[in-house]
Amino acid sequence: MTRINTNVSSLVAQNRLQASNDDLQTALTRLSTGLRINSGADDPAGLIASEALRSEVTSLGRAITNTRRASQIISTADSALGQVSNLLNDVRGLVVEAANNGALSQEEIAANQLQIDSSLEAINRIAQTTTFQGRKLLDGSLDFVSTAGGVDSIRDINIDQANLGITGQIDVEVVVQSEATQATVTTGGFSAASQASVSFGSSTTADINGEAIDIVGPDGFTSVAFVDDPNNSNTGAVSYDDTTGVLTVTGNFTGDSLNVGEADADASAVAIQGLIDALDGFSASGTAVAGTQALPTGVTADVAFQVDAIVEGSEFNNVQVEFVDLNDALADDAATASFDEEQKILTVTYNSQAATSTNRDYAAIATAIDAVQDSEGTNLFTSTNNSGANAFVAPESPLTTANTGGEVLLDDLVFQLNGAQGAETFNFAGGTGQDQIAAAINLVSDSTGISASTETGALTFTSTEYGSEALINIDVINEGDSGTFESSLTVARATGQDISATVNGVEADGRANTLSINTSSLDLEVTVDNGSSANFSFSITGGGALFQLGPDVTSNQQARLGIGSLSTGQLGGASGRLYELGSGQAKSLTNDVNGAASVIDEVIDKVTSLRGRLGAFQATSLESNLVSLNETLANLEEAESSIRDADFAQESANLTRAQILVQSGTNVLSLANQNPQNVLSLLG
Numbered sequence: 001m002t003r004i005n006t007n008v009s010s011l012v013a014q015n016r017l018q019a020s021n022d023d024l025q026t027a028l029t030r031l032s033t034g035l036r037i038n039s040g041a042d043d044p045a046g047l048i049a050s051e052a053l054r055s056e057v058t059s060l061g062r063a064i065t066n067t068r069r070a071s072q073i074i075s076t077a078d079s080a081l082g083q084v085s086n087l088l089n090d091v092r093g094l095v096v097e098a099a100n101n102g103a104l105s106q107e108e109i110a111a112n113q114l115q116i117d118s119s120l121e122a123i124n125r126i127a128q129t130t131t132f133q134g135r136k137l138l139d140g141s142l143d144f145v146s147t148a149g150g151v152d153s154i155r156d157i158n159i160d161q162a163n164l165g166i167t168g169q170i171d172v173e174v175v176v177q178s179e180a181t182q183a184t185v186t187t188g189g190f191s192a193a194s195q196a197s198v199s200f201g202s203s204t205t206a207d208i209n210g211e212a213i214d215i216v217g218p219d220g221f222t223s224v225a226f227v228d229d230p231n232n233s234n235t236g237a238v239s240y241d242d243t244t245g246v247l248t249v250t251g252n253f254t255g256d257s258l259n260v261g262e263a264d265a266d267a268s269a270v271a272i273q274g275l276i277d278a279l280d281g282f283s284a285s286g287t288a289v290a291g292t293q294a295l296p297t298g299v300t301a302d303v304a305f306q307v308d309a310i311v312e313g314s315e316f317n318n319v320q321v322e323f324v325d326l327n328d329a330l331a332d333d334a335a336t337a338s339f340d341e342e343q344k345i346l347t348v349t350y351n352s353q354a355a356t357s358t359n360r361d362y363a364a365i366a367t368a369i370d371a372v373q374d375s376e377g378t379n380l381f382t383s384t385n386n387s388g389a390n391a392f393v394a395p396e397s398p399l400t401t402a403n404t405g406g407e408v409l410l411d412d413l414v415f416q417l418n419g420a421q422g423a424e425t426f427n428f429a430g431g432t433g434q435d436q437i438a439a440a441i442n443l444v445s446d447s448t449g450i451s452a453s454t455e456t457g458a459l460t461f462t463s464t465e466y467g468s469e470a471l472i473n474i475d476v477i478n479e480g481d482s483g484t485f486e487s488s489l490t491v492a493r494a495t496g497q498d499i500s501a502t503v504n505g506v507e508a509d510g511r512a513n514t515l516s517i518n519t520s521s522l523d524l525e526v527t528v529d530n531g532s533s534a535n536f537s538f539s540i541t542g543g544g545a546l547f548q549l550g551p552d553v554t555s556n557q558q559a560r561l562g563i564g565s566l567s568t569g570q571l572g573g574a575s576g577r578l579y580e581l582g583s584g585q586a587k588s589l590t591n592d593v594n595g596a597a598s599v600i601d602e603v604i605d606k607v608t609s610l611r612g613r614l615g616a617f618q619a620t621s622l623e624s625n626l627v628s629l630n631e632t633l634a635n636l637e638e639a640e641s642s643i644r645d646a647d648f649a650q651e652s653a654n655l656t657r658a659q660i661l662v663q664s665g666t667n668v669l670s671l672a673n674q675n676p677q678n679v680l681s682l683l684g
Contacts, residue, residue, distance in 0.1 A: 007676055009672035009675055010672040013671075017665035020658055070547040070559075073137065075618070076132050078614055081614070082611070088123075092600045095116075095589065097112060110590075113589045114583075117583055120581065138563065138566040139567070140567070143543055145542045146539060146541065147539050154529075157524065158609075162562070163555050164555075170522060170539070170540045172503060172522070172539065173535075174515070175502050176499065176500070177500040177502070179499060180512050182466050183463040185494050186460045186489075187488045187490070188484075189486070191407060192407075193405065194312055194405060197401060199305065199384075200303075202221035203217075203302055204224060206299045213276070215283075216284070216387045217247060217281060221240075221301050226248075227251075238272075247279075281393070305383065305387055310380060310382055313435075314405050316344075316405050317408070317435075318400055318402060320343075321345075323350065323395070324350070325350060325351065335360070335392075337349070346372070348368060350365060362390055405433075407456075408430075408434070409483065410482045413426075413485050414426070416475045419448035419464075430480060430483070434458075438453060438454050451464055466530055467497065468496060470495060470496035474493075499511075513528050544560040545561045546558060546560045550629075572603055573603070573605075573606065577599070
């Protein structure tokens with residue numbers, strides 16, 4: 001059908017040409033922008049996905065920048081810490097050198113102290129001046145804020161990392177299942193404990209014709225023999241056989257002589273008393289009693305005077321007793337006594353010329369000794385006086401308690417003692433007291449890590465440290481046949497036990513008295529008092545250096561790191577603080593060089609630990625995070641590119657196709673527009 005009003009072919013050609021023009025325009029746009037999606041109409045879903053990916057890519061880029069910045073901060077802090085470590089090593093060398101005071105002059109030690117003072121000032125300066133873009137890193141401003149300081153049982157705490165979450169606080173609850181213990185070994189291989197004692201002289205009482213005569217003689221005096229000579233008018237005689245210990249008294253005791261006889265009983269007793277009192281090494285005094293006419297027989301002597309330690313055991317073995325006679329007729333003071341606990345000397349001061357007899361008799365000596373006390377006001381000795389009111393006669397020196405207190409080795413002993421710090425070999429002879437052995441072990445406890453203490457009949461070895469690394473090993477090399485030291489050991493080898501605890505329900509790692517955990521939300525190390533089993537809790541309320549390491553601002557994509565103060569007032573541990581090594585302080589080179597060595601070792605460990613912790617954070621958290629972020633960024637950019645970017649090969653083909661279709665469409669439209677002219681041939 002031929003129409004002229006409606007050129008359908010032209011309309012179709014126009015539509016096709018318009019579509020081809022649209023395709024050509026789209027291809028040109030994509031090729032000129034390089035994007036497949038230039039407007040929402042191009043691909044609504046793809047646009048949404050692309051914009052989301054672009055947002056993530058932007059956040060990841062910032063996270064990478066943050067991570068690099070954090071790494072730069074850590075590197076800056078580590079560099080300063082390295083300088084502090086060098087200074088601390090120099091200080092340690094100076095302390096060790098100053099300990100050689102037998103070879104160094106006071107001037108040289110003073111010069112070392114000046115160097116230490118300078119190093120301490122330098123450390124304080126580094127702590128205050130180490131900054132990153134104006135922010136101080138080592139002055140404690142980046143440390144965590146917690147309430148742990150109010151917990152009595154906490155000796156030291158390091159909060160390395162903590163995730164405070166949206167509340168800005170984390171509560172820490174520590175439950176101790178078992179406390180840290182020391183290694184202990186006990187032995188009872190000693191003689192039985194008793195009261196150490198010393199006695200001297202002999203004493204007896206003889207009843208002679210109505211007069212009781214108290215006789216005090218020298219050591220070895222055992223008895224008195226009376227010989228009656230009634231047929232002679234003599235004044236009597238006395239003699240002493242120091243071999244048999246017998247004092248012989250001869251006289252007219254039952255005759256009628258006016259000298260030493262029955263006719264004057266009182267005079268008889270007084271005369272005998274005078275004879276004995278004049279004998280060298282003897283003294284005698286008399287008291288009238290309802291006497292008898294018969295001479296006494298079998299008069300034996302007992303200990304004149306005995307001093308006993310109140311406490312049983314070897315503590316008072318080998319106490320030396322010294323008597324000091326003032327021999328001053330012008331003085332009349334009572335006897336006194338004192339005890340030197342370090343030298344183990346009991347000194348009794350008396351005056352044999354005192355005007356008052358009760359100030360110079362045996363009772364006065366007993367009173368003085370019984371009053372002796374230690375520094376805590378505890379009585380140390382008790383005395384037994386069998387000499388009545390006789391004038392005191394000092395025994396010959398030396399006078400000691402020997403090993404009468406017991407608690408001594410039963411035979412010779414050689415053993416090696418191994419501890420966490422080293423080993424020592426000890427050689428003791430039989431009869432050595434357990435307190436002497438303990439003193440020898442304690443003398444070298446710093447080189448073995450083992451101390452010793454005594455109790456009744458037992459010696460206990462204890463490691464100076466706590467935990468599984470604390471060690472006691474006793475190897476008996478040789479012991480005499482009568483010895484029981486080795487057989488009485490509870491064990492030959494023992495170790496301590498580490499603390500066992502949970503922190504917020506997480507089983508903590510225990511080492512000696514230190515417990516630590518490292519979780520995604522909390523990384524801390526707490527040292528409690530030695531052997532503490534107390535549960536405790538505290539809160540971390542703020543502080544720390546907060547690093548945004550992920551693309552999302554959420555707590556699980558952040559790290560909060562604590563960096564404590566490096567000032568000398570804060571650096572230290574259980575042995576003290578670093579500032580104490582300064583001039584005039586408690587642990588200066590002249591006041592306590594050993595304490596200074598302990599403090600500097602703890603400080604070096606602490607600074608080294610901080611450097612290691614920062615290095616681990618940088619290497620594991622930051623560097624690994626940086627690698628992960630870069631890889632994620634590359635993947636997201638690839639994904640976004642695949643959605644939004646134009647495929648030039650495809651778009652070039654589309655352009656060629658559209659160009660051809662436009663050209664052909666134009667020709668077809670031209671032909672279609674010529675079709676109505678064919679009607680004119682029908683009208684001709």
